[in-house]
Amino acid sequence: xxxxxEALFDCLKExxxxxxxEQFLKDxxxxxxxxxxxxxxxxxxxxxxxxxxxxxxxxxxxDCKAEAxxxxxxxxxxxxxxxxxxxxRIETLLGEVRRAVYEFWFKDGEPIIEHxxxxxxxxxxGPGVSIGSEGNSFYAKLFSSRLTCSRASxxxxxxxxxxxxxxxxDAEFNRYSEYGEPSVRASNRLSFVPKNDEISRxxxxxxxxxxxxxxxxxxxxxSRLFERFGIALSSQQFxxxxxxxxxxxxxxxxxxxxxSASDTISLKMLEWLLPKSFFRLLCNYRSTHSEIKERxxxxxxxxxxxxxxxxxxxxxxxxxxxxVAAFRFRGIxxxxxxxxxxxxVNGDDIACPSYVSRDVIDLLRVLGFMVNDDKTxxxxxxxxxxxHDYFKGxxxxxxxxKSLRDPGSRYSVINLxxxxxxxxxxxxxxxxRALLRTVKLRYxxxxxxxxxxxxxxxxxxxxxxxxxxQGFRYERLVPLSRKIRIEETRVVVxxxxxxxxxxxxxxxISLLQGGITNSSIGVRDNTYKWIGKRRSTSSWDxxxxxxxxxxxxxxxxxxxxxxxxQRWESAVSDYLEKEV
Numbered sequence: 001x002x003x004x005x006e007a008l009f010d011c012l013k014e015x016x017x018x019x020x021x022e023q024f025l026k027d028x029x030x031x032x033x034x035x036x037x038x039x040x041x042x043x044x045x046x047x048x049x050x051x052x053x054x055x056x057x058x059x060x061x062x063d064c065k066a067e068a069x070x071x072x073x074x075x076x077x078x079x080x081x082x083x084x085x086x087x088x089r090i091e092t093l094l095g096e097v098r099r100a101v102y103e104f105w106f107k108d109g110e111p112i113i114e115h116x117x118x119x120x121x122x123x124x125x126g127p128g129v130s131i132g133s134e135g136n137s138f139y140a141k142l143f144s145s146r147l148t149c150s151r152a153s154x155x156x157x158x159x160x161x162x163x164x165x166x167x168x169x170d171a172e173f174n175r176y177s178e179y180g181e182p183s184v185r186a187s188n189r190l191s192f193v194p195k196n197d198e199i200s201r202x203x204x205x206x207x208x209x210x211x212x213x214x215x216x217x218x219x220x221x222x223s224r225l226f227e228r229f230g231i232a233l234s235s236q237q238f239x240x241x242x243x244x245x246x247x248x249x250x251x252x253x254x255x256x257x258x259x260s261a262s263d264t265i266s267l268k269m270l271e272w273l274l275p276k277s278f279f280r281l282l283c284n285y286r287s288t289h290s291e292i293k294e295r296x297x298x299x300x301x302x303x304x305x306x307x308x309x310x311x312x313x314x315x316x317x318x319x320x321x322x323x324v325a326a327f328r329f330r331g332i333x334x335x336x337x338x339x340x341x342x343x344x345v346n347g348d349d350i351a352c353p354s355y356v357s358r359d360v361i362d363l364l365r366v367l368g369f370m371v372n373d374d375k376t377x378x379x380x381x382x383x384x385x386x387x388h389d390y391f392k393g394x395x396x397x398x399x400x401x402k403s404l405r406d407p408g409s410r411y412s413v414i415n416l417x418x419x420x421x422x423x424x425x426x427x428x429x430x431x432x433r434a435l436l437r438t439v440k441l442r443y444x445x446x447x448x449x450x451x452x453x454x455x456x457x458x459x460x461x462x463x464x465x466x467x468x469x470q471g472f473r474y475e476r477l478v479p480l481s482r483k484i485r486i487e488e489t490r491v492v493v494x495x496x497x498x499x500x501x502x503x504x505x506x507x508x509i510s511l512l513q514g515g516i517t518n519s520s521i522g523v524r525d526n527t528y529k530w531i532g533k534r535r536s537t538s539s540w541d542x543x544x545x546x547x548x549x550x551x552x553x554x555x556x557x558x559x560x561x562x563x564x565x566q567r568w569e570s571a572v573s574d575y576l577e578k579e580v
Contacts, residue, residue, distance in 0.1 A: 003404055003438050005051055008431060012050055015428040016043050034380055041382070041391035042398075042424035049398030055194040063192045066200040067292065070190065070263060077266035078301035080368040089329070093363045096325035098273060104228050104317060105278045112224050113217065113281055116157040123216030126309065130208040132183055134498040135523070137484070138515040141208050143171050143506025144491070147182035148207035150287050155182045158209055171505035178501050182209065187297055188287035188307065202263075204290055204305040213285040215309030222313045229320050230339060233313065236346040237386035243344055243351035244383035248390035253342060254357035255385045257375035258364070261348035262311050265303045265318070266368045273367070282310070312347050320345045322367070323352050326359035349385045354378065395423050407439050408451035408477050414439070415455045421571040432575040441576075444476050452476040456572055483520040494523060
């Protein structure tokens with residue numbers, strides 16, 4: 001039984017009104033006030049976040065808005081130019097940022113990327129769609145599809161590279177015999193994915209071989225980021241969050257957010273900023289145009305988009321260099337003993353000391369980036385970075401409901417509400433119980449997926465003990481897993497999927513690459529089913545799964561300390577009291 005988002009939001013408002021009074025809901029229409037308590041800040045946050053990212057599906061209207069925004073960003077990049085007049089401060093900052101980029105690109109006097117083989121050593125295809133591919137898997141893209149590339153030279157380098165690997169060369173011969181020459185096309189394809197009810201999210205689908213080179217460049221830039229600035233993109237978000245927490249306790253740290261950062265990296269700006277060899281490299285492996293449905297081909301004035309493997313590390317590098325430039329302008333070391341000094345960049349999430357923040361913001365604007373004033377926090381008790389919102393040192397991040405259509409999505413919201421109460425101490429019993437009435441009470445340990453059931457403790461779940469396994473059995477909700485089966489002489493695809501050729505050498509390479517498990521290739525699919533019953537919108541895994549009898553395991557995996565554990569257990573127990 002589903003629930004309407006509006007009805008659930010009414011329950012939330014009742015909970016907030018019961019806790020803070022009716023006047024609080026009226027105050028939530030205003031900006032956050034500095035003298036509010038962390039508990040009030042948590043209520044304010046969840047009030048504004050709850051339905052903000054609700055996905056009711058893409059529509060023509062949301063796609064049109066996203067397309068218009070994309071084209072606007074593209075024109076913004078086309079029109080970039082240095083200001084005709086600027087003061088000595090901006091002039092010095094521009095000189096320092098060029099110096100920082102130069103030092104990033106050159107190591108011991110040599111570019112960090114010199115040969116296409118260096119890129120291919122690091123490159124791979126991603127999990128998404130590629131132009132011309134018969135599927136999303138590594139095997140389908142490289143060994144059972146017609147290859148696509150933006151320039152013929154990319155296939156030349158690729159073919160020369162795989163000659164070092166005889167089995168790969170044989171796999172390419174098999175593919176070539178079936179599909180022929182690669183298709184050369186200079187355009188990527190603009191596509192849309194759901195974001196929220198107001199606007200879709202744009203992503204550009206790239207040619208297959210381009211994705212390999214782009215991901216290779218991205219990984220090499222990522223390695224240099226760690227070497228040069230100590231930024232590891234796999235973990236930098238945690239550092240940025242901690243900096244945001246510090247900033248919420250005083251005004252020493254500022255968090256800066258940019259609007260459409262990935263789509264506003266102007267090609268003209270990079271031509272001015274980057275060393276020639278760096279700029280030439282990016283140009284060699286980018287799409288120069290984009291195909292837009294019902295509009296035709298549009299020339300791209302941005303260097304890359306989301307969907308390009310080097311976009312994220314490139315923007316991280318650019319914004320890191322802007323912060324370094326500001327430090328140097330102020331005569332302050334940006335690192336101490338090789339460790340960054342109170343700053344961090346993760347994509348377009350920037351955290352830096354307040355005494356360089358104005359220089360960083362002004363420099364970014366001159367470089368053509370649009371600072372989001374609504375999400376940039378220079379003063380006051382609130383800071384936001386990398387998915388965490390801090391108010392006076394407390395994480396008051398709200399809950400974002402993305403869907404309520406199926407049991408899995410409703411379990412996700414139930415568990416997020418439990419986590420929210422644990423973090424903030426704000427109880428929302430009416431909202432929680434309204435969701436509980438829409439799902440079957442199935443309890444799972446806290447390390448299970450957030451959409452698999454209700455995270456709970458052993459004392460709450462009271463599961464059946466199995467003496468044979470010295471543990472407990474439980475059931476969980478799991479997504480339907482469609483698979484491509486690898487048989488002795490053929491590749492068997494699921495219904496309504498594109499057929500794939502049998503390429504034994506390609507299958508062996510895919511196995512070594514990790515794309516084949518138990519003689520099958522997983523297929524990305526959003527459908528669910530009831531295991532052992534007819535197809536439906538959701539499923540329970542009928543297999544009974546085992547869990548340790550020690551609740552200490554749950555405590556270790558789910559929460560950080562005893563106080564939080566007790567608060568979580570108390571919250572979930574209270575919420576479930578009337579439902580069990």
